[in-house]
Amino acid sequence: MAAEHATPALRVTGLHHRYGTEPVLTDMHLSVAAGEIHALLGANGAGKSTLIKAISGVLRPERGIIEVDGRPCRFRSARDARAAGVQTVQQDLGLVGGLNAVDNLFLGRPMPRRGTLPGLRGSPARGLLLDRRAARHTARAWLASVGPEVPLDRPVAQLSPVQQTCVALARAMSAHARVLILDEPTAALTDQETTVLFGLLRRLRAGGTAIVYVTHRLHEVFELADRITVLRDRRAVATVAPAETDADELVRLMANAGTPRPTAALARPAAGPVVLNVDGLSGNRVRDVSITLRAGEVVGIAGIAGSGRSELLRLVAGAQRPRSGTVRRDGRPVRPGSTRTALAAGIALVPEDRLRQAVLPDADVTDNLVLASLAQLSSGGIRRRARERAAYRSLAEQLDIRASSPRQPAWQLSGGNQQKLILGRVLHRDPAVLLLDEPTRGVDVRTKHAIRELVARVAATAGVIVVTSELDELIALADRLLVLREGRLVAELDAATADERSILRHCYGGTPA
Amino acid sequence: MTESLAGTSAVDTTPAPTAPEETGAPRARRRLPGTPLAFAALVLLFSVLRPETFLGAGNLRNMVEQVAILAVVAAVQTVVMAVGDFDLSVGALASFAGVVAARLMLDGLPAGVAVLAAIAAGALAGAVSGVLVAYLRLSAFIATLAVLTSLSGASLLLTDGATLFGLPPGFVAPGRERIAGVPVLVIVCAVTVAAVGFLLAQTSAGSRWFAVGGNAEAAWYAGIDVRLVRMSAFVIAGTGAGIAGVLLTSRLASAHPTAGDGLMLTSIAAVFLGMTASPTGRVTVAGTLLGVAILGVLDNGLNLLEVNTYVQQLLTGVIIVCAVALSRRGERSR
Numbered sequence: 001m002a003a004e005h006a007t008p009a010l011r012v013t014g015l016h017h018r019y020g021t022e023p024v025l026t027d028m029h030l031s032v033a034a035g036e037i038h039a040l041l042g043a044n045g046a047g048k049s050t051l052i053k054a055i056s057g058v059l060r061p062e063r064g065i066i067e068v069d070g071r072p073c074r075f076r077s078a079r080d081a082r083a084a085g086v087q088t089v090q091q092d093l094g095l096v097g098g099l100n101a102v103d104n105l106f107l108g109r110p111m112p113r114r115g116t117l118p119g120l121r122g123s124p125a126r127g128l129l130l131d132r133r134a135a136r137h138t139a140r141a142w143l144a145s146v147g148p149e150v151p152l153d154r155p156v157a158q159l160s161p162v163q164q165t166c167v168a169l170a171r172a173m174s175a176h177a178r179v180l181i182l183d184e185p186t187a188a189l190t191d192q193e194t195t196v197l198f199g200l201l202r203r204l205r206a207g208g209t210a211i212v213y214v215t216h217r218l219h220e221v222f223e224l225a226d227r228i229t230v231l232r233d234r235r236a237v238a239t240v241a242p243a244e245t246d247a248d249e250l251v252r253l254m255a256n257a258g259t260p261r262p263t264a265a266l267a268r269p270a271a272g273p274v275v276l277n278v279d280g281l282s283g284n285r286v287r288d289v290s291i292t293l294r295a296g297e298v299v300g301i302a303g304i305a306g307s308g309r310s311e312l313l314r315l316v317a318g319a320q321r322p323r324s325g326t327v328r329r330d331g332r333p334v335r336p337g338s339t340r341t342a343l344a345a346g347i348a349l350v351p352e353d354r355l356r357q358a359v360l361p362d363a364d365v366t367d368n369l370v371l372a373s374l375a376q377l378s379s380g381g382i383r384r385r386a387r388e389r390a391a392y393r394s395l396a397e398q399l400d401i402r403a404s405s406p407r408q409p410a411w412q413l414s415g416g417n418q419q420k421l422i423l424g425r426v427l428h429r430d431p432a433v434l435l436l437d438e439p440t441r442g443v444d445v446r447t448k449h450a451i452r453e454l455v456a457r458v459a460a461t462a463g464v465i466v467v468t469s470e471l472d473e474l475i476a477l478a479d480r481l482l483v484l485r486e487g488r489l490v491a492e493l494d495a496a497t498a499d500e501r502s503i504l505r506h507c508y509g510g511t512p513a
Numbered sequence: 514m515t516e517s518l519a520g521t522s523a524v525d526t527t528p529a530p531t532a533p534e535e536t537g538a539p540r541a542r543r544r545l546p547g548t549p550l551a552f553a554a555l556v557l558l559f560s561v562l563r564p565e566t567f568l569g570a571g572n573l574r575n576m577v578e579q580v581a582i583l584a585v586v587a588a589v590q591t592v593v594m595a596v597g598d599f600d601l602s603v604g605a606l607a608s609f610a611g612v613v614a615a616r617l618m619l620d621g622l623p624a625g626v627a628v629l630a631a632i633a634a635g636a637l638a639g640a641v642s643g644v645l646v647a648y649l650r651l652s653a654f655i656a657t658l659a660v661l662t663s664l665s666g667a668s669l670l671l672t673d674g675a676t677l678f679g680l681p682p683g684f685v686a687p688g689r690e691r692i693a694g695v696p697v698l699v700i701v702c703a704v705t706v707a708a709v710g711f712l713l714a715q716t717s718a719g720s721r722w723f724a725v726g727g728n729a730e731a732a733w734y735a736g737i738d739v740r741l742v743r744m745s746a747f748v749i750a751g752t753g754a755g756i757a758g759v760l761l762t763s764r765l766a767s768a769h770p771t772a773g774d775g776l777m778l779t780s781i782a783a784v785f786l787g788m789t790a791s792p793t794g795r796v797t798v799a800g801t802l803l804g805v806a807i808l809g810v811l812d813n814g815l816n817l818l819e820v821n822t823y824v825q826q827l828l829t830g831v832i833i834v835c836a837v838a839l840s841r842r843g844e845r846s847r
Contacts (some may be wrong), residue, residue, distance in 0.1 A: 319734060343736035351734050358734060360727040362793050371724055372735040374717040381716050409793060425735060 007070040009034040009210035011088070015054055015064030024050045025061060026234045032179065032210045035199060039089035039221045042213045042231030043254050043504060044305055044469035048214055051231070053183055055212070055485045056088040057081030068178055085178030090188055093168040097157030100133075101140040101150050101167045105174065111135050142174040143167070147200040162193035167202060171339045173209070180204065181212045186220060187306055198224055216304040218247050218508045230254055251508055255500035256472070272296040273464040274331075276347070276433045278316060281325030287313040287487040288325070293433060293463040298455065300478025300495065301467045302503050308487040309467040310352050313435045316465075317349035318342030329433065333419045343372060348431035350422055352467075354415065358422040365403045366392045368410045369422050395424040400450060416447030423454065434464045439472060452477060471500045483507055548790035548800070551836045552807050559814035562740040566817055574696075580809035581702035582757050582764070584802060586776045587783040588709040589753030591801045592786050595713060596746040597726035598653040602642055602661040603780055607773030609664040610635045610758030614684075615677040615768035624684040632755040638664060639751015643744030660776070664738075675766040688764035698764055705756055708747070710798035722746055723795070779808055782833050789837055807836075838839035 005070060015028035029288060032038040042048045053059035057075030065074050068084050081088075095104050112134035112265040136152055136426055143150050143166060150163045150170075154420055159167070169291065172180055182201075186194045201224065205211060221228055222242045229239045230253040238253050267354045270294030276360035281289045285308035293299055303309045314320040316327055329345040339349075353356035360368050360506045370377050370388050377387045392406050399420040402415060410418060419439065427432065436455065453465055455477055468474050474481065475495055483506040484489040491506040559567045566572050586603050593600045609629040617627035637661060645656035687697040713719040721742045723730040733739045757776065762768045786807055787800030811832060815825045 059525060236763055317734075338738075340736040340738055349734060354727075358731050360724055360731055362726050362795060363723065367720065367723070371720070371732070371737070374720050374737075378717040381718060383715055383717055383720065 003245050006033065006229065008032055008067075009036075009069055010055070010212070011065075011067040011070075012051070013065045013067075014057065014479070015051070015061050015066070017050060017059065017061040017063075019498055024234055024359055025054065025064075028054075028064065028231075028234070029236045030212075030229055031239075032212055034178070034209045034210050035205050036226045037205050037211045037213055037224055037282055039222060039225035039228045040212060040231065041216075041218075041228055041250060041254060043471065043507075045233040046231040046254070048231055049183075050234070052088065052183060052212070052214065054183060055179070056086055071237065073258055083133070084177060085176060086181065087172035087175055087177035087179070088181040089165075089168045089172050089183065089185060091183045091185070093164055095156045095164060095168060098155050100155055101143065101152050101159075102135050104156055104167055105139045105142055105171050106135060107171075112138065139170075142170045146170040146173060148196065148202070157271055157416075160193070161188045161190075162196050165189070165197060166200070169204075173204065177209055179210045179212065181214070183214045185213075185412065186215065186217065192222070193421040213227060216306065216508070218250060221250070233254065242498040245507065248505070250506045252501055254508075255504045272389050272461075275329065276316075276330040277326075277331070281312070281322050281327065282327075282487075283311065283315045283320055285487050286315055286322075286398075288411075289484075289487075289489050290325075291465070291482065291489075293300070293462060293465060294467070295463050296459060297479045298459045298464045298466060300474040300481045301465060302471070302481055302507055303467075303482060303484035304507050305469070307484040307507070310437050311487075312484065313437050313465065313467060314351075314431075316342070317347055317435055319349065319351070343429060343431075346429075346432035347435065347476075348426035348429055348433070350370070350419075350426055350437060350439055351476065352441070354418055354442070357501055358425075359410050359418050362409055364407045365396075365410055365413070365421055366406045369395060369424050369428065372425050376429075391428060395428060399424050410478065415445070416443035416450075419451065423451070427458065432462050434462050436466045436468075438462065438468055439466065440468065440470070447475075448473075471503055474503070475499070485509055548807065551786075551832070552803060552810070554793060555807060555810050555814065559817065563814070563817045571812065572817070573692075576698055576809050576813045578696055578764075579813065580805050581699045581774060581780055582695075582761050583783065583808070584704050584805045585705050585753055585757040585760070586773075586800050587780040587787075587805050588706045589750040590780040591784050591787070591796050591798055592709060592713060592722060592753075593653075593746045593750045593786075594720040594781075594796050595719075595726045596660040596743050597729070598646060598743065598746070598753075599657070599781060600639075600747060600750045601654070601657040602664060603636065603750055603757075603776055604750060604774040604777030605661040605664040605668070606635055606638050606754040607758035607761060607776055608771055609668045609770070611762035611768045611772055612668045612671045612677065612758075612770055614678055614703055614759050615762055616671050618680055618684060619677060620689065624681050628684075629760050631759050632752060635755020635758065636748055639748045639754070640744065642751065643747030645677055647740040647743035654804045662757065665770070665774075672770045674723060674770060678766075680762070680766055680768075682791075683845065684763055685766045686763075688760070688766065698760055701760060705753065706798065706802070709753065710796070712749070713798055718742075718745065726734050744803040783808055783836050786833065807832075 012030040015025050017025040028051055040366040053333045054061045057078045057080050114129055137213050146166050146169045150166050156164055156167055164490050227241055229236050232254055264483050267501040275290055275295045277291040278291040301309050315322045326333050332343045335341045366388055401420045402417050405497040440451050464476050478495045481493040481495050481498055482489050533619045559690050613634050614627045614631035635843050642657050645651045646653050691695050721737050725739050725742045729739050758773050761773055783804035786804030788794055790800040790803050
């Protein structure tokens with residue numbers, strides 16, 4: 001199907017890029033033929049999204065060549081990439097929910113016009129009015145080239161997910177896509193809708209479009225792709241045809257082989273009393289999860305992006321309301337859906353998105369630190385500055401928070417120091433259950449180590465649940481591992497014997513049916 | 514007095530030309546001290562143009578009396594703006610509270626009861642705005658605009674559109690009497706403003722207001738009941754506007770259904786002006802007071818210069834925009 005000898009529609013050679021000093025792409029290669037569906041696979045942080053950003057012009061790589069139809073391209077913006085025929089459909093589709101399909105299709109490009117003023121006939125100023133009828137006609141034709149009927153008059157927010165995907169695809173295709181990049185297009189679709197989408201993609205393939213298909217779902221790869229490129233550690237490690245491989249091999253390719261296990265797991269009292277029971281918890285993206293957590297243990301939760309890891313922590317911490325199920329602390333049920341109640345019961349969460357969910361950027365470091373302990377540090381509702389200062393000094397020393405003064409605004413701190421500040425905020429409440437969502441994301445290596453040691457220290461007395469996309473970190477930190485797939489707990493592994501391959505096999509669901 | 518003020522202003526203005534370059538430096542987030550400069554410049558200008566009258570004791574006292582009630586409304590508006598919202602209903606609410614107090618007194622209730630009822634009505638109206646914004650998730654604009662409209666209607670209903678006269682002398686006294694030369698009304702305003710300032714700066718409630726305004730999601734994750742905190746700010750605003758309305762009625766010795774309406778825009782303007790005085794753009798009651806002072810000086814000075822009131826209004830708008838725009842230049846873009 002893919003004509004190997006012909007010029008590929010998209011060729012990426014020797015792509016390098018760094019964020020600061022952190023390499024994010026290392027000698028990346030990719031070649032996609034016209035009329036080929038090419039799947040991109042890789043664990044979290046393997047470099048998929050960075051590669052896509054480079055191809056779609058969002059990011060300018062430091063080195064390397066991107067060719068479209070054999071022509072080297074140097075994209076300075078997403079606009080450049082689109083002009084060169086590289087169209088990207090992001091996971092969120094990039095539609096304006098309040099506008100209908102026609103307006104979405106004409107977003108950012110001129111709509112047909114009609115009407116003139118007397119005397120302006122034939123001049124460039126003609127066409128004062130939008131020609132909605134012509135626009136509808138064109139929109140219908142574009143949509144028809146993609147597939148099924150889509151209502152043109154309703155706001156796209158009211159359309160079904162697959163209809164929305166159609167609008168996004170039609171928009172991409174109408175701009176003469178040579179290369180179509182799809183980032184997890186099935187994340188929001190049902191199985192039936194996925195089948196419809198696959199039909200559309202096969203039609204586009206037959207029309208000669210090169211399709212780069214990013215997914216986390218192995219069975220889709222086998223069903224749809226002509227070739228598969230596996231990314232690991234920011235580079236392409238293999239390109240294979242589905243017929244020549246199986247799920248186990250793909251997982252093996254994605255996993256780092258034999259990670260040296262850092263034996264930093266500090267000596268801890270093996271199993272303390274049970275501090276947390278989660279029973280049959282269901283909610284947004286989470287289905288029927290039960291966990292028993294003891295003081296003195298670290299439970300790691302593994303799962304690919306979208307598997308419901310963060311949502312699970314948020315449900316337990318009261319930041320989201322569960323549909324069903326209970327959370328009990330020391331045997332007593334915790335009223336759901338209130339962070340205040342959860343915190344008072346000793347359940348503290350360090351959320352995933354530091355800047356959006358944790359830091360008060362304009363407030364100073366002391367105000368940031370005491371945010372969860374305002375009632376404890378004040379008397380009669382009046383703030384006691386001396387107590388706040390003392391709390392800051394003691395935690396800043398314990399956690400090595402480097403601020404120029406207790407009054408420095410938090411936005412000026414490095415990511416690592418901000419993260420330690422947020423850790424300090426919840427640790428000041430002395431939680432019995434500490435939930436950590438990506439605690440070392442975007443922090444420097446030194447802080448990473450400091451945070452890992454801190455987790456081990458906290459776990460001496462408390463129960464800790466960690467979510468992290470870094471598998472080596474997960475293995476190093478946790479005593480036992482729970483694997484979430486599509487919202488369900490599918491496996492429990494002993495961290496002492498688990499390796500990346502076994503974890504990933506459970507994350508991806510192993511051999512497909 | 515005039516000499517020394519002129520001296521400080523001159524010192525203050527000299528660094529101004531270099532400031533824009535400073536703020537252009539990477540990561541620099543310092544703002545021009547636009548508000549203090551504007552204040553100093555105005556004082557200087559008016560004291561030069563009207564050296565006899567402007568800084569005279571009588572005129573100063575006059576100015577303080579004129580802005581005292583505005584200061585109360587602006588202080589509580591500061592609280593609402595600390596949580597990241599604004600309250601358009603404060604002016605109509607002040608009118609309404611004044612009308613309620615007057616109506617009850619004319620109906621024979623003791624002044625104390627009427628005053629407490631009027632302030633409670635203000636708190637209740639604030640709670641309505643708070644519920645609409647915090648719990649029913651209406652935008653503050655829509656919610657407080659609706660409350661404004663309803664309250665205006667209620668005031669007109671209670672007065673038949675007329676002014677209520679003949680209030681008891683005990684009620685009118687604070688607007689007239691003085692303690693050690695300071696009008697009682699001004700003292701009441703000062704105490705109220707100080708209380709709001711204390712709430713905002715020195716209590717855990719104040720910290721929660723700022724936390725919700727700074728990053729509501731982070732506040733929620735830190736165990737703060739964001740909705741309750743947001744609503745409480747509106748209750749404070751309603752209470753403060755109620756107090757202001759009662760004071761206004763006392764001072765005017767009458768209640769008019771639109772007497773306080775102008776307080777809404779000027780209170781928001783005062784908070785904005787005050788915000789620009791702080792290096793981080795954080796609202797503070799002290800900053801707001803500076804904003805109030807600027808508006809008061811401007812109003813008084815233009816009056817002394819016998820500038821046409823229509824022109825005064827026009828100039829006030831221009832000056833507010835200039836001060837705020839100038840101070841925004843150094844802001845970090847996010």
